Amino acid sequence: MEKRKQTKEHQWLMVMAERNGLDESGRRRLGALDVGHVGECEFDGWIEQFGDERWRVYRDVWIDAGGPTQIDTMIVSEAGLFIFDVKNYSGEYAYSGGKWSVNGRPLIKDIFVQLKRSMEKVTFMLGAIDPSVPAEGRIVFINEHLSFEAEGAVQDRVVMRHVLKKHILEMDGGHPRLRMPIDVLCREIEAFFIDCPYPPPRCDASLYPKVDKGVRCHRCGEFEHEVMRYHFRCLYCGYREAKEKAVLRSICEYGVIRNDCMLRVADIHHFLGGTVGERYIRSILIKYFRVAARGRHAAYVNPGEVMEYLFSGMNFRYKDWNQE
Secondary structure (H helix, E strand, C coil): CCCCCCCHHHHHHHHHHHCCCCCHHHHHHHHHHHHHHHHHHHHHHHHHHHCCCCCEEEEEEEEECCCEEEEEEEEEECCEEEEEEEECCCEEEEEECCEEEECCEEECCCCCHHHHHHHHHHHHHHHHHCCCCCEEEEEEECCCCEEEEECHHHHCCEEEHHHHHHHHHCCCCCCCCCCCCHHHHHHHHHCCEECCCCCCCCCCCCCHHHCCCCCCCCCCCCCCEEECCCEEEECCCCCEEEHHHHHHHHHHHHHHHCCCCCECHHHHHHHCCCCCCHHHHHHHHHHHCCEEECHHHCEECCCCCCHHHHCCCCCCCCCCECCC
């Protein structure tokens, strides 16, 4: 199963934090996204362990069905569609009289809102594909440090961690088989998929000068290096990272925070603090990125994602190694 990605907003906040470019509100937002992503990945593990290998699992997808909506997890099986909104909350939650509270204090937001919207759009989508296909939605409280009390009918819309395995194992039970083959249904569903309609944050001209420049040590996060022929050696922890990999990773970091810009040699040379020459940067851009413009003003397409997602499993000629 392919690993769930962080959203582009999440990647932007993470890279900005690593380069000391976030204010307090940005750090709070990053913390919330970190917690949510951990919970979603944990839920993915439960599905991988206890789910049916014939299921089609879609994670963090956007659909446009009478309007856009984001879905944490959508599972397509021979019994229909199952929509999950995963919450990695902790504390004592209660729902009564249409209102939420946590640890005895009222909550302004309605935790069911996202699931309600998702189910409205999924129902609209299935109406266009095949109205006989059933769909059900659940909120999953994945955190073991959460308790939940609610009125009777609401409990059916929530899956707690201690019953999650049972819920997954019984998902296909008691439902009639679909008339439409899963492959056909999935193709119809995928026709409604869209990219996230909301652009990630941008590092504008006033914020960019405040961001730490240079090649950041992949192990300890510091910026002081000895530049060797084939490696960067961190002067703080001694970690040696392959030069090609370190520069490629740093170019991707630049692309994440400057997601509205093309990749250009001079801009990246400045971002890397002049640690490597422009000729070397150009060779990396030519090797790994698609050309957008040639000549004096050469530019390369900026995918706007971290190296982990763009070049997963990439093997480099020279390997990293530790020097304690």
